[in-house]
Amino acid sequence: MAISLNAHQDTLEVRNLHASVENKKVLNGVSLTLRSSEVHALMGPNGSGKTTLSAVIAGHPKYVVEKGDILLNGESILNWTPEKRAQAGLFLAFQYPAEVPGVSVSNFLRTAYNQLQPKERQMPVFKFAAMLDEKMKDLQMPSAFAERYLNDGFSGGEKKRCEILQMSILSPKIALMDETDSGLDIDALRVVAEGTNQLIRRTGLGVLLVTHYPRILHYVKPDFVHLFVQGRIVKTGGMDLAEELEKTGYGQLEAPVADAPEPAEKAAKKTKAKQPA
Numbered sequence: 001m002a003i004s005l006n007a008h009q010d011t012l013e014v015r016n017l018h019a020s021v022e023n024k025k026v027l028n029g030v031s032l033t034l035r036s037s038e039v040h041a042l043m044g045p046n047g048s049g050k051t052t053l054s055a056v057i058a059g060h061p062k063y064v065v066e067k068g069d070i071l072l073n074g075e076s077i078l079n080w081t082p083e084k085r086a087q088a089g090l091f092l093a094f095q096y097p098a099e100v101p102g103v104s105v106s107n108f109l110r111t112a113y114n115q116l117q118p119k120e121r122q123m124p125v126f127k128f129a130a131m132l133d134e135k136m137k138d139l140q141m142p143s144a145f146a147e148r149y150l151n152d153g154f155s156g157g158e159k160k161r162c163e164i165l166q167m168s169i170l171s172p173k174i175a176l177m178d179e180t181d182s183g184l185d186i187d188a189l190r191v192v193a194e195g196t197n198q199l200i201r202r203t204g205l206g207v208l209l210v211t212h213y214p215r216i217l218h219y220v221k222p223d224f225v226h227l228f229v230q231g232r233i234v235k236t237g238g239m240d241l242a243e244e245l246e247k248t249g250y251g252q253l254e255a256p257v258a259d260a261p262e263p264a265e266k267a268a269k270k271t272k273a274k275q276p277a
Helices: 050-058 082-088 105-115 125-138 143-147 156-170 186-203 214-218 239-248 264-274
Strands: 011-021 023-034 038-043 061-070 089-093 100-104 173-176 206-210 222-231 233-237
Touching: 011 050, 011 100, 023 050, 023 061, 023 206, 023 233, 038 050, 038 239, 050 061, 050 082, 050 089, 050 173, 050 206, 082 089, 089 156, 100 105, 105 125, 105 143, 105 156, 125 143, 125 156, 156 186, 173 186, 186 214, 222 239, 233 239
Parallel strands: 038 206, 038 222, 089 173, 173 206
Antiparallel strands: 011 023, 011 061, 222 233
16 A cells, blocks of 8 residues: 555545436445545446446536435535535546637646635646646656647547646545546556556545556556446455456356345455455
């Protein structure tokens, strides 16, 4: 596990979460606790509800929470707007980032950054530009990138690097990364992964990483791997679970899931207890 210099520990807790969209039940009792500097990988077949979980935590208004709770540092955020959740330190890296023609990357990020800061810490254009240029160099992005319109005409790799750039600028407490690795070649994957690792080490970022494949997990090392099927966590392990799924695939999971799997939190504690100090 990465060790942060930040002594403060943040906790995102999902308690028995049930949610639906357009009258279709998607989440069926999800329980999960994610702390600062931890990486939790969420793996499962298409349509299992992984993206829905990220969207519900972020506060997407399309989804209806029917039961359960979501807490950030012990406080329920169910009634918070997406904007308030973001201001409190939640960040959602999209699987398919939206294109925003007419709004440059630099203007978008400076506006977002200043919205999160008290008035005395807000940055003027030139000071922010210097910080942004430094962050882009870390992600191997040319300085001209800052003046391009947000995600407009970006390649898949550029969009995903831009998501990590946003994380680096905004310094969230908890990042929900929805298939950030999809569509990346190996070089772009390494850059994105290292950018994520730097944030974990520097700020104590906690990460919920949604992915189909263990490839990114060889670079962003997970503390826990959760198998997500039919809207809930059915098994929790470590990297060995991800490697097992890579070998076996998800085909054996097509059968209905048993009604009473071992609670994910209990399994997670067992797994963590077995890990060397």
